[in-house]
Amino acid sequence: xxxxxxxxxxxxxxxxxxxxxxxxxxxxxxxxxxxxxxxxxxxxxxxxxxxxxxxxxxxxxxxxxxxxxxxxxxxxxxxxxxxxxxxxxxxxxxxxxxxxxxxxxxxxxxxxxxxxxxxxxxxxxxxxxxxxxxxxxxxxxxxxxxxxxxxxxxxxxxxxxxxxxxxxxxxxxxxxxxxxxxxxxxxxxxxxxxxxxxxxxxxxxxxxxxxxxxxxxxxxxxxxxxxxxxxxxxxxxxxxxxxxxxxxxxxxxxxxxxxxxxxxxxxxxxxxxxxxxxxxxxxxxxxxxxxxxxxxxxxxxxxxxxxxxxxxxxxxxxxxxxxxxxxxxxxxxxxxxxxxxxxxxxxxxxxxxxxxxxxxxxxxxxxxxxxxxxxxxxxxxxxxxxxxxxxxxxxxxxxxxxxxxxxxxxxxxxxxxxxxxxxxxxxxxxxxxxxxxxxxxxxxxxxxxxxxxxxxxxxxxxxxxxxxxxxxxxxxxxxxxxxxxxxxxxxxxxxx
Numbered sequence: 171x172x173x174x175x176x177x178x179x180x181x182x183x184x185x186x187x188x189x190x191x192x193x194x195x196x197x198x199x200x201x202x203x204x205x206x207x208x209x210x211x212x213x214x215x216x217x218x219x220x221x222x223x224x225x226x227x228x229x230x231x232x233x234x235x236x237x238x239x240x241x242x243x244x245x246x247x248x249x250x251x252x253x254x255x256x257x258x259x260x261x262x263x264x265x266x267x268x269x270x271x272x273x274x275x276x277x278x279x280x281x282x283x284x285x286x287x288x289x290x291x292x293x294x295x296x297x298x299x300x301x302x303x304x305x306x307x308x309x310x311x312x313x314x315x316x317x318x319x320x321x322x323x324x325x326x327x328x329x330x331x332x333x334x335x336x337x338x339x340x341x342x343x344x345x346x347x348x349x350x351x352x353x354x355x356x357x358x359x360x361x362x363x364x365x366x367x368x369x370x371x372x373x374x375x376x377x378x379x380x381x382x383x384x385x386x387x388x389x390x391x392x393x394x395x396x397x398x399x400x401x402x403x404x405x406x407x408x409x410x411x412x413x414x415x416x417x418x419x420x421x422x423x424x425x426x427x428x429x430x431x432x433x434x435x436x437x438x439x440x441x442x443x444x445x446x447x448x449x450x451x452x453x454x455x456x457x458x459x460x461x462x463x464x465x466x467x468x469x470x471x472x473x474x475x476x477x478x479x480x481x482x483x484x485x486x487x488x489x490x491x492x493x494x495x496x497x498x499x500x501x502x503x504x505x506x507x508x509x510x511x512x513x514x515x516x517x518x519x520x521x522x523x524x525x526x527x528x529x530x531x532x533x534x535x536x537x538x539x540x541x542x543x544x545x546x547x548x549x550x551x552x553x554x555x556x557x558x559x560x561x562x563x564x565x566x567x568x569x570x571x572x573x574x575x576x577x578x579x580x581x582x583x584x585x586x587x588x589x590x591x592x593x594x595x596x597x598x599x600x601x602x603x604x605x606x607x608x609x610x611x612x613x614x615x616x617x618x619x620x621x622x623x624x625x626x627x628x629x630x631x632x633x634x635x636x637x638x639x640x641x642x643x644x645x646x647x648x649x650x651x652x653x654x655x656x657x658x659x660x661x662x663x664x665x666x
Contacts, residue, residue, distance in 0.1 A: 385521020
């Protein structure tokens, strides 16, 4: 809720009448508040929490319908993977090597400042070979040999497009449904609406693993997992890749579990007194965070202990599976998290911004992630978790068919391209073996079944049992939605 509304809702009867007195206007205001959305959400929320005994309860009325997926693992390849080199097979481009991109294709569309001053726009066909895989026959680049083995589980969208042409607004857009900072991330929306089945771990967990040194590491901003206008308890909890997963989680020398519990009780009592005076909802967040930290002292060491994983499972993920901070290590922890009831897990892998040296840098990015991505999907399936877990893979926009800077037969770079890019989903509610959308011969414009970023977000919510049109939060006088104010559509063709 809006902090101002929540402040009034949480005030005691004594506080209310002490401030406003027994005036008719005050009584009328109290009546309005008693019948408003604030009372419904908060009162029912508390009742649901009490009856279900859950630390992270869903809000009343959610899910809207029976969900196909209970949890989501979102694999964000930060920097924008090149669709032409990975998923959007354009064999005819080889005849266009170093020829200017036809103006009829570019059609005076917006360019980034990094290539808008180029005297020409030479076409750069992909250096990589493509082959068809699976029963579905999906074309996949040779730099994704492991992901190629799971295409029958994947719904590939080749026609995603966005409004933004630069990284920060584009990443903000794909994660929050808006280029404007301050909105809630998709993970925060889901943890707010659906809560979590785990009482000992956060509802929303984030990893920011390491990436190859050849990668151009664009900055990551916490708004990509931030709660925005939602209460801060719905912000994603980032687990660190080096040292302790969570800072200050362990007790200092000389402090035992009982001591920690006594200290926490005393601190919570002080916070409860402050809340009784001020009614600030952020004080409740602080109490819940301290309590979760106490629970995580036991749950996080157990989560990160891979000693009981079978040798076959570890081998499936690859050599880096035990290297903390690696993408592979984060991938197996993602499976372990959803296995323990966590609602949302987000992996943000940097380095996918290849303005030059693309053949080498992109191949390194794929070597760092491909086996772990495929292993994650296969691992979930083997454990019977894939049907209830939605896996999403993608970036923030695509790359241009023309080369940025110098073009050579074995080397080129690509600029930002918002007009089309590829994303895929697998698991809960998704029709595997699907390829949706089509681009022109230059992978420059969508010619069939365009899918806006917010259409994809609406589809994700649908898999999680949420009607995006009815999932709102009042802020600054508006009913805010993850899918924004413009009309968004669920892509039903992707759903099983």
